[in-house]
Amino acid sequence: EVQLVQSGAEVKKPGESLKISCKGSGYSFSNYWIGWVRQMPGKGLEWMGIIYPDNSDTRNSPSFQGQVTISADKSIATAYLQWSSLEASDTAMYYCGRLYSTSSAYFDYWGQGTLVTVSS
Amino acid sequence: SYELTQSPSVSVSPGQTARITCSGDALPKKYVYWYQQKSGQAPVLVIYEDTKRPSGIPERFSGSSSGTMATLTISGAQVEDEADYYCYSADSSGNHWVFGGGTKLTVL
Numbered sequence: 496e497v498q499l500v501q502s503g504a505e506v507k508k509p510g511e512s513l514k515i516s517c518k519g520s521g522y523s524f525s526n527y528w529i530g531w532v533r534q535m536p537g538k539g540l541e542w543m544g545i546i547y548p549d550n551s552d553t554r555n556s557p558s559f560q561g562q563v564t565i566s567a568d569k570s571i572a573t574a575y576l577q578w579s580s581l582e583a584s585d586t587a588m589y590y591c592g593r594l595y596s597t598s599s600a601y602f603d604y605w606g607q608g609t610l611v612t613v614s615s
Numbered sequence: 616s617y618e619l620t621q622s623p624s625v626s627v628s629p630g631q632t633a634r635i636t637c638s639g640d641a642l643p644k645k646y647v648y649w650y651q652q653k654s655g656q657a658p659v660l661v662i663y664e665d666t667k668r669p670s671g672i673p674e675r676f677s678g679s680s681s682g683t684m685a686t687l688t689i690s691g692a693q694v695e696d697e698a699d700y701y702c703y704s705a706d707s708s709g710n711h712w713v714f715g716g717g718t719k720l721t722v723l
Contacts, residue, residue: 532714539717540650540658540701554710557616590657599664600712601648601703605657 497521499529499591499606506612507581514577515609517591524572525549528594530602531565531576535587545594546574581613617641617706619715626721633689635718637702640683647685648703649678650714651696658701662687689720697722 502516517529530545544555548567555565564577574591589609592602619639627633637647646665650658660669662678665685675690685704689696702715 539699540652540714542712542714556711556713599646600705601660601663602658603660608657
């Protein structure tokens with residue numbers, strides 16, 4: 496059974512750093528793209544970027560370029576989303592998802608979401 | 616950056632047909648996918664590659680695409696179909712993907 500399990504909710508202060516995780520199981524983690532999606536409170540889904548764990552090839556949304564870092568460690572089947580300096584506007588639910596294929600890059604499996612709250 | 620445009624809301628009575636549209640300049644050459652998201656839950660794929668329905672999705676869900684417009688149709692909408700619906704597709708380069716702004720479907 497394919498599963499993506501995300502790390503738990505975080506409460507941080509502005510300016511702090513953060514790294515959240517997404518651990519895959521039940522499939523060959525290295526050979527499927529993993530992506531991250533942001534959902535701000537009461538708002539829609541936003542595609543942030545994707546990574547291919549086997550070689551760490553990354554595609555970032557222009558909207559998030561330079562704001563976050565997407566990485567992966569295939570040895571432990573885990574992808575990461577990282578901030579160096581959080582802002583209040585980073586408060587959101589973050590979902591990871593597995594992409595079906597490169598050519599048909601839709602999310603076929605999702606993590607449960609990680610709620611990030613940034614507040615002074 | 617590339618955008619997909621959806622109307623913010625659609626409202627139908629139970630048993631009626633709901634149509635949710637999505638427009639984007641790259642749609643003539645790119646597939647559209649549709650996700651359903653109920654409150655507090657992760658999204659669920661209901662249509663992929665314009666018209667295909669994943670296993671487990673009721674037959675009342677169908678999709679079509681023509682030119683720069685794609686449509687998700689729910690024939691005989693049920694109360695349990697009340698949710699936010701998002702279209703999803705790639706830009707012309709195929710390297711970046713976007714979600715539409717979402718459409719809130721009300722069934723009452």
